[in-house]
Amino acid sequence: MAEQLKKTDVVLIGLGAAGGIVAYVLTQAGLNVVGLEAGGRLTGRDEQLNELAESTNYNIFGRPKFNLETPTWRPNASTPTIVSTMVPGANPMMNGVGGSSIHYGTMSFRLNPWNFKMRSETIKRYGASAIPAGSTVADWPLTYEELEPYYDKTEYEIGVSGKAGNISGKLDPSGNIFEGARSREYPLPPLRKTGYTELLAESARRLGWHPFPLPSTAHSQPFKGTPACTYCSFCHNGCFINAKGSTDIHAIPAAEATRKLSVVTQARVTRIDTDNNGRVTGVVYLKDGKEFFQPASVVLLATYTYENTRLLLLSTSKAYPKGLSNNHGQVGKNFMVNSTVQASSGLFPGRKLNRASALSGQGTMVDDWADDNFDHSGLGFIGGAVFGGGMGATPIAMSGTTPPGVPNWGSAWKAWLKANANSVGDCATRSFEALPYEDYYLDLDPTKRDPLGFPVIRITYDFKDNEYRLNRFITEKISMWLKEAGATQTWTSPGTPTVRALANHAFGGARMGTDPEASVVDRWCFSHEAPNLGVIGASTFPTAGARNPTLTIQAMAWRTADHLVKNWKSIAV
Numbered sequence: 119m120a121e122q123l124k125k126t127d128v129v130l131i132g133l134g135a136a137g138g139i140v141a142y143v144l145t146q147a148g149l150n151v152v153g154l155e156a157g158g159r160l161t162g163r164d165e166q167l168n169e170l171a172e173s174t175n176y177n178i179f180g181r182p183k184f185n186l187e188t189p190t191w192r193p194n195a196s197t198p199t200i201v202s203t204m205v206p207g208a209n210p211m212m213n214g215v216g217g218s219s220i221h222y223g224t225m226s227f228r229l230n231p232w233n234f235k236m237r238s239e240t241i242k243r244y245g246a247s248a249i250p251a252g253s254t255v256a257d258w259p260l261t262y263e264e265l266e267p268y269y270d271k272t273e274y275e276i277g278v279s280g281k282a283g284n285i286s287g288k289l290d291p292s293g294n295i296f297e298g299a300r301s302r303e304y305p306l307p308p309l310r311k312t313g314y315t316e317l318l319a320e321s322a323r324r325l326g327w328h329p330f331p332l333p334s335t336a337h338s339q340p341f342k343g344t345p346a347c348t349y350c351s352f353c354h355n356g357c358f359i360n361a362k363g364s365t366d367i368h369a370i371p372a373a374e375a376t377r378k379l380s381v382v383t384q385a386r387v388t389r390i391d392t393d394n395n396g397r398v399t400g401v402v403y404l405k406d407g408k409e410f411f412q413p414a415s416v417v418l419l420a421t422y423t424y425e426n427t428r429l430l431l432l433s434t435s436k437a438y439p440k441g442l443s444n445n446h447g448q449v450g451k452n453f454m455v456n457s458t459v460q461a462s463s464g465l466f467p468g469r470k471l472n473r474a475s476a477l478s479g480q481g482t483m484v485d486d487w488a489d490d491n492f493d494h495s496g497l498g499f500i501g502g503a504v505f506g507g508g509m510g511a512t513p514i515a516m517s518g519t520t521p522p523g524v525p526n527w528g529s530a531w532k533a534w535l536k537a538n539a540n541s542v543g544d545c546a547t548r549s550f551e552a553l554p555y556e557d558y559y560l561d562l563d564p565t566k567r568d569p570l571g572f573p574v575i576r577i578t579y580d581f582k583d584n585e586y587r588l589n590r591f592i593t594e595k596i597s598m599w600l601k602e603a604g605a606t607q608t609w610t611s612p613g614t615p616t617v618r619a620l621a622n623h624a625f626g627g628a629r630m631g632t633d634p635e636a637s638v639v640d641r642w643c644f645s646h647e648a649p650n651l652g653v654i655g656a657s658t659f660p661t662a663g664a665r666n667p668t669l670t671i672q673a674m675a676w677r678t679a680d681h682l683v684k685n686w687k688s689i690a691v
C-alpha cells in the first residue's frame with residue numbers, strides 16, 4: 119500500500135532540461151512544486167575530463183534507469199523486433215537532476231518560422247503531392263512569433279553564446295540570416311573562433327552560403343556567478359566548472375532558493391492516477407523500495423519522449439482503459455526523429471587543424487540547406503538540415519575517423535593516425551529532419567520488460583525515400599564544402615543512417631494540436647482528455663525541425679508553465 123503524502127499544487131515528473139525550466143517558472147510565480155526525479159544529483163566533481171568516463175562512469179551512476187529500459191526497435195509492424203535502438207553507453211539519456219542537459223552537446227538552436235508551418239507552406243509552394251505518401255506531418259498550432267518571447271527568456275535564463283542574424287527584421291550576415299526575427303541579441307557573444315571554424319566560414323562564403331557561429335550554451339563569458347568555459351572539450355561529460363546552461367546549474371537551484379520546490383531524487387514514477395471524471399489526482403512513485411502516492415492539483419509529465427509515452431500507456435484506469443489521455447488512440451502516434459546524416463570527413467594534408475583543442479559547441483554552421491531555404495522542386499524530399507563543422511574532436515573518436523582503405527587496427531592504422539589524425543576535419547553537426555508517418559509509432563513492447571516488470575517502449579520506425587534522398591543531398595553538400603575548404607579527400611562513415619543510433623533527438627507520441635481526434639494535447643500542451651495533465655517535451659512536437667531541439671523544448675516548457683500560472687484557477691483541481 120502506497121504511503122499517502124500531503125497534496126501539493128503541482129507534481130512535476132522529471133527534472134531534466136524541460137522540467138528544470140518548468141520548476142523555475144512555477145516557483146517564481148509562487149506555486150508549490152514537488153519535483154520527482156528518477157536519478158540523483160551530480161556535481162562538477164563527477165564530471166571528468168576523460169573520454170572513457172563518458173561511456174563508463176555515466177553508465178554506472180548517471181543512467182541507471184535509462185540503460186535498464188532501453189526501447190526496442192523494428193523497422194515496420196510486420197518485421198519482428200530486431201535490436202535495442204541504443205547500445206547502452208552509446209549516447210543515452212541521463213538520469214539525474216538536470217537530466218540530459220547535464221551531458222548534452224550545448225548546441226542551442228531556435229526553430230525557424232517555416233518549421234511551425236511545414237505542411238501548409240510545402241503545399242502552398244509545391245502542391246499537395248509534395249507531402250510524402252503516408253506522412254502525418256502537420257503544422258504546429260502556434261507560430262514562431264508566439265514562441266519568440268519564450269525563446270528569449272530561456273536564452274537569458276540558461277545563457278546562450280551566439281550572434282543574432284535577425285533582430286526585429288534587421289539582418290546581420292555575421293549571424294544566421296535565415297532565422298526568425300528575435301527581439302534582442304544573444305545574452306553572451308559567440309565562443310571564440312579557431313583556424314578550422316574560420317576555414318569553414320571562408321569556404322562557405324566562397325560557395326555563396328551564409329555561415330554563422332554555432333549557438334551554444336557553453337558560456338563564452340562568466341554568467342550569473344559561474345565562470346566562463348575553459349574550452350576543455352568534455353561537455354559530453356557534464357561541465358566540471360558549471361560553465362554550461364544545464365538546468366542543474368542555474369534554473370533548478372533558483373527554483374529551490376524560493377523554497378517552493380521540493381526535489382525528491384531517486385524517485386521513480388510508475389503511474390499517474392485519475393478519478394472517475396478523468397482528471398488526474400497525483401502520481402505513484404518508488405523510492406528506496408517503498409511506494410508513495412503524491413497527490414497534486416496538476417501533474418506535469420517531463421520524462422523525455424519515450425518515458426512520457428510509456429507512463430501514459432501504463433497509467434490505465436476506468437476513465438482511460440487504453441492508457442491515460444488515450445481514449446482517441448493517439449498516444450504513441452506521430453513519432454519521428456531528428457537524424458544525423460552520414461558523418462562526412464575530409465583530409466587536409468599537412469594542415470594542423472587542432473580540433474581536439476576545443477569543444478563541439480564551437481563550430482561554423484550553415485542554414486542554406488535547411489527547411490525551405492532552397493528550391494525543392496524535383497528533389498523528391500521536403501525539409502533539410504542545418505549542418506556545419508567545428509571542434510570537439512576527442513582522441514578515441516578521432517582514431518575511428520579513417521578513410522576507406524586504411525585499416526582500423528594495427529601498425530598501418532597507427533602510422534596513418536600519426537601522420538594524418540590532426541589533419542582530419544569533419545562536418546560533425548548535422549541534424550536532418552525526418553518525418554512522421556501513419557505506419558510508425560511507439561507502443562509497449564509485448565515481451566521485453568524492465569527489472570520492475572514494466573514493458574519497455576517499442577519503436578516502430580524507419581526512414582523512407584524522403585529521408586534517404588535528403589540524406590544523400592546533404593551528404594553531397596557537406597562533401598562540396600569540405601573540398602572547397604581544401605580537403606583533398608572526403609569520405610562518409612560506412613552504412614546508412616538508421617533510427618537505431620538516433621534516439622536522443624526523438625519526437626512525438628503526444629502530439630499537440632487543436633483536434634483531439636488527431637492529437638493528445640492542446641496548443642498549450644495540456645491533455646485534451648485530462649485537463650489538469652500537462653505533457654512537456656519533444657513528445658508534443660508536430661515536426662522535428664532540422665536542428666537540435668532542446669532550446670525549443672525549453673521555450674515550449676516555459677510557455678506551458680506560464681499558461682498554467684495565468685490559468686491556475688481553471689486548470690487546477
Ligand SMILES: Cc1cc2nc3c(=O)[nH]c(=O)nc-3n(C[C@H](O)[C@H](O)[C@H](O)COP(=O)(O)OP(=O)(O)OC[C@H]3O[C@@H](n4cnc5c(N)ncnc54)[C@H](O)[C@@H]3O)c2cc1C
Pocket residue numbers: 131132133134135136137154155156157183209210211212213214215216217218219221222223224225226227354385386387388420421422423425622623654655656666667668669671
Ligand atoms: C549525448 C547527448 C548530446 C546531446 N546534445 C544536444 C545538443 O547539443 N543540443 C540539443 O539541443 N540537444 C542535445 N541533446 C538532446 C537533449 O539532451 C534533449 O533534447 C533534452 O535533454 C530533452 O529534455 P527533457 O527534459 O525532455 O529530457 P531529459 O533532459 O532527459 O530529462 C528527463 C528527466 O526525467 C527523468 N525521468 C525519466 N523517467 C522518470 C520517471 N519514471 N520518474 C521520474 N523521473 C524520470 C530522467 O531521469 C531525466 O532526468 C543531446 C542528448 C544526448 C543524449
